[in-house]
Amino acid sequence: MNLENQNKHTYWNPYFGGFLFGLVIIFTFYMTGRGLGASGAMKSTVVAVVDTVAPTHAENNEYYSKFISEDKSPLDTWLIFEVIGVLLGAFISGGLSGRIGWRVxxxxxxxxxxxxxxxxxxxxxxxxxxxxxxxxxxxxxxxxxxxxxxxxxxxxxxxxxxxxxxxxxxxxxxx
Amino acid sequence: MGPLIPNGIIPIEWDSIIAILIGIAFGFILESSGFSSSRKLAGVFYGYDFAVLKVFFTAGIVALIGIYYMDYLGFLDVAQLYVHPTYLWGAIIGGVIMGVGFVAGGFCPGTSLCAVAIGKIDAIIYVLGIMIGVFIFSEFYPLFDELYTGSFLGNITLVDSLGVSPYWLIFIFAIIAIIAFVVADFVGKKIKKVFY
Amino acid sequence: MINRNLVKVLSFRYPIIAAIFLILAGGLVLLPKYEKQKGIAPQELLNKSTSPERYISTDQLADIIINQDPSYIFVDVRDEESFNKYTLPNAVNIPLKQLFDEDLVMYLNQDQFDVVLFSNDNFYADQAWILCNRLKYKNLHVLKGGLNEWYNTIINPPFPNENMPAQDFELFSARKAASMYFGVAYPEQAKKEVKAPIKTAPKKIVPVKKKKKMPVEGGC
Structure with missing residues (x-):
């Protein structure tokens, strides 16, 4: 493995990152009264997929049915929008530091x-x-x-x- | 005053737009702090990189102090904020399962999304794994129902559970965080560097 | 050449940041505490108290009732006994004691109708008005002078003297007409008998859904 290629991580000072992160959390609470999240968006995605593939099954399931409503897609939640933002933000950051690329x-x-x-x-x-x-x-x-x-x-x-x-x-x- | 959207100071239509903006900041900071690298994340458990601990604790304490100052100055009403509900056993057992998942997979959901954004294939698999996990949970929901809805203690905070003033709690948390940082640096020096 | 002093200071940067952190956190502990004002701010309450919209006159009320304006609810804050004896048509009885009863509060805590509070005079109604305003209920009014004033002006309007201006006579005839509407039989004015008003079922109220502070499912 090429060491130079592997060590492409001139990351921020963790305290600096943490400080900004804290400010984002404050801002989030100040604006919306709730915190950040991530796994909720994945749950919504799963619910949406199941709801499209097998709607009756989703409605009968006790857990999915909690997140399905008539007038709203299960994807229309705050967290989904937030996660779209996360993907964009990470892509911008990765792009600026040249960390983008398919790899394991x-x-x-x-x-x-x-x-x-x-x-x-x-x-x-x-x-x-x-x-x-x-x-x-x-x-x-x-x-x-x-x-x-x-x-x-x-x-x-x-x-x-x-x-x-x-x-x-x-x-x-x-x- | 705040929170602004629930109190109707900013119209609800802005909710999604603000969500995206917050997400961008969230993702940018996570990625720039190196949270898109599973080996950096896992470092906290083996002592070769304490970035997770430092970022996480700094963020938590900054947020705590900031929120309570804003509450004190009247910009934000803490009583109106969403408090994560406490389902005691759900929180413990869920946490234990997540802990194992964390070491095994090397990501948590938020960081895995950052890694997906920069094209890490292991992160894509990890996110698929999370979705399978959610799917399993939903399909076998009756099995988990008791755990999921049981031992509900309400949307309580430590102020309710311990009966201590929130300000003292923040002060104690700040001290714990600083001690943790010092210890982390101390341990970090002892442990052989791992290149990743 | 690097500034040596700066380097020296910077080598202590983490302890300095940690100290700032602790001072900020400690500041919260040390800051003087005060009780937070719950509900409406005093200034706002004062503004509402002095607003002309607070009171509604008996003539306005008579107009509203005769025109059967559907956007008003009349709330009688006297006790049940007095309510059963006499009240305004279509009034709802919410005795002051039970002001915050769960089944009754939907009449007050809503934003579709204007609420007119009344009692014998405006004393109890005013108290109810202040209490409800503290809870940020909307569109509340008090009947100026209460039922006594109602009786004296609408049901039994004083006959104007001959040397009074013409508008008093107009007012009188309007009131007289109103009182006829409310069942006072003229010209046997001396009788002053009031027919018990027909109580129809109180109108259906759509209670305001309490605005949930947050969506139930937050976090992840």
């Missing part, structure tokens, strides 16, 4: 295939967990922390605590 990022010790399999497993687990906890790291943990929500902070502790405990078993994938 993984530790040199493992193969791409292994990385992709673990990414899939991780995604499934995160998707499942995010539904059970009603939010992910941004929606529950970070936005929860910003308003001192008990549930959000518990979720945050659970995520990071478990991740540290589980880190040992996945160490081969990363270091």
């Amino acid at each position: 990022q993984h530790s040199p010790k493992i193969t791409s295939k292994r990385r992709l399999i673990f990414a899939l497993i991780g995604g499934i687990l995160f998707g499942l967990g995010a539904q059970i906890a009603r939010g992910c790291t941004s929606g529950a943990a970070l936005s929860g922390l910003a308003v001192l929500s008990t549930g959000g902070i518990i979720t945050m502790l659970a995520i990071f605590g478990t991740a540290y405990l589980a880190a040992y078993f996945f160490r081969k994938n990363w270091i």
Whole structure:
């Protein structure tokens, strides 16, 4: 692997990034009274797909039906628009620093295939967990922390605590 | 005064536009902080890169302090903000599952979207995984129903649960954050650098 | 040449930032606390109190009733007993004690109709008016002088003296006509008997949906 190509990350100072991020959260709460989120948009996407493919099934399902209404597409939610923005914003940032390109990022010790399999497993687990906890790291943990929500902070502790405990078993994938 | 849109100071039609603008800022900052790299994210669990911890905690504390100052000065009413509801066991078990998912996949939903935007294939697979996870949850919803809707404690904050003034909580959080940063830097120096 | 002092200061940049952080967070703890004003701001309440729209005169009210203006609701804040004895046509009874009863509050907390509050004089009605205004209910009015004034002006209008200006006579004839509408039989004016008004079912109110502060499903 070409080291120069691999190390294309002149990232921001994390404190600077965090500070700006905090300002964005304040702005979000000031404007809309709610926090940021990400997994909710994916849920809406799944609901929309199921609703198009099998509308009767979606209506009969207790969970999908919560998010389906007659007059509104399940995609017409705040989070979907926010996520469109996230994609745009990340694309702009990546474009400015020349980080755009199709690639699979993984530790040199493992193969791409292994990385992709673990990414899939991780995604499934995160998707499942995010539904059970009603939010992910941004929606529950970070936005929860910003308003001192008990549930959000518990979720945050659970995520990071478990991740540290589980880190040992996945160490081969990363270091 | 604020929040502006729920109080009708800015018309609701702007909601989606503001959502996109906020999203752009969110995505830009995440990507620029390096959150589009799963190896950088995972670094926090192995001690070779604490960017996640630093960004996350700084953002949280800045937001907390800012929101409460705005509340104090009367620009924003904290009581009107959406508080993530507390379903105790749902929060814990969901968090545990997400924790495993985090180490296994190396992303969380927000960061994976940033990585998708710059063309990381592993992130695309990860997002597909999340959708499959949501699908599984929905299809087997009756199994999770009790966990999902059980042990509901309301939209409570730590102020309600602990009975402490929010200002003291913020102060304590700020101290914890700074200690965490110092410890993180200390640990970071000890651990062998990993090039990624 | 790099400024040495600047370098020196910059090497402490993280402790400095951390200190600023702590001072800001500590500031919140130390700042003097005050109780937040709930509901309407005092200044706004004052403006509403002095606004001419607060009161509605008995003549205006008679007009409204005779024209059967559908955009008004009459709310009687006296107790039930007095309400049963006599009230305005189509009035709704919300005794002051039960002002915030869940089933009744929909008459007050709405923005489709104008609400006219009345009691025997305007004392209790005024109190109800202030309480409701504190809760930011809209379109509230008080019947000036209450039912006593109503009785004295509309039901039993004073006959103007001969040396009074012509407009008083016009007013009198208008009031007389109004009182006839409300069932006072002329010319046996001495009788002053008031027929019990026909109580029709109170109009259907569409309560304002309480504006949810947030959509239920927030976050992720």
